[in-house]
Amino acid sequence: MEPEPLSAARRTVDLRIDAAWIAPVEPEAALAEHALLVDGGRIVALAPWDEADARYVARVHVQRLTHVLIPGLVNAHAHSAMALMRGVADDVPLAAWLTEHIWPREAAVLGPDFVHDGTLLAAAEMLAGGITACNDMYFYPEAAADAYLAAGMRAMLGVPVLDFPTRYAPDAAGYLAAGLAARDRYRREPHIVFSLAPHAPYTVGDDSWRAIVTLARELDLTIQTHLLETRKERADALTQDGRSPLARLDALGATGPGFVAIHAVHCDEDDIRMLAARHCHVVHCPASNAKLASGIAPVAAYLAAGINVALGTDGAASNNRLDLMGEMRLAALLAKATTGDAAALPAASVLRCATLGGARALGLDATIGSLVPGKAADAVAIDLADIATTPCYDPVSHLVHAAGREHVTDVWVDGAPVVTDRLVQRIDVAAVKGSAERWHARLARPPG
Ligand SMILES: [Zn+2]
Known part of the structure; x- marks a missing residue:
């Protein structure tokens, strides 16, 4: 012009x-x-x-x-409601952390009120730290959606799928039915989108994966899943199935430009080639991976292979911060330290992962992720x-x-102030703290 x-x-x-x-x-x-x-x-x-x-x-x-x-920063992986369990169990590896600390507590308190209050707490923290969009994966996504809308934040809500029962649903079909009903309810909300979020290859069997792939194709939905977070996940899959979990998901038709691999800590060269060839996305969660001693994802290799990389915090129960600026620095430092190359992951690349990389993984890069004319003013x-x-x-x-x-x-x-002079504008922070203290009183008791 x-x-x-x-x-x-x-x-x-x-x-x-x-x-x-x-x-x-x-x-x-x-x-x-x-x-x-x-x-x-x-x-x-x-x-x-x-x-x-x-x-x-x-x-x-x-x-x-x-x-x-x-x-606006894009937190490409979180379990926001778990902010209410921040610090509940440190210094344990993933398997024990999940089965001995998190799942028993969730079984005791899980419900829409817990998810709403926890998500509002997380949204206040994220907004104050410059995060304007979050890719959330948790139960009762409708309760999370209400919290994000109240906070003035964007969110992708993953429809959770597991092959075992929780308070939320009895089986994979039940999780999908509940999640898709929630999706229907928020169809007209421009700040809310949905995806399908099978928890992991090892918690969701082939029949459920096939149903998820069919739905994703019919409804044009992104599939996001925890993938190869631990070395044990790869070893167990090779023992039981003779293949990498990624090869199994590829055979089930799950991979493609709408597939988001969260963590991807233990991908080998074949996995990296497959992720690149299928145009999949990776969400790097360096603090959570380090804290649970899961390892360090080969991010420099992903970027060199042309794979889109986004950054995530994971839940506050395994981090314990929802701080994407902290993740940016950690990602840069770990990439340099692990490759022995001081030029690995320069600052501009990290900032791109934390913004446009996240937007691309969520399929929202036409709207957010960079400050260019025509995009939303986040x-x-x-x-x-x-x-x-x-x-x-x-x-x-x-x-x-x-x-x-x-x-x-x-x-x-969208050009509307949600934080001004360091104050979150649309959330009653004192009320959110009060509700967090009430949940703390219930969660502080040891499970069992
Ligand atoms: Zn996670």
């Missing part, structure tokens, strides 16, 4: 955000002294301040002159005037290696 002459009438827009830098992710380099122009919740333009003065009049003009503005302002971020040679480097979520000051979703 030709630039308009300065004499032309200025366009009125809803919102202008001036920042010292904008890191739009597309393109990769940060833009100094630019403004983001927003109208009707969508990004109209990114322009230098003087050009913005000449071409636009904003109904609301926000100035964040020591800040870097980035796309944006985060991070103050780099702190002593820990001064001076600043490169704001993208600082985002990953020097800044933290405590430097997030403002967050917008």
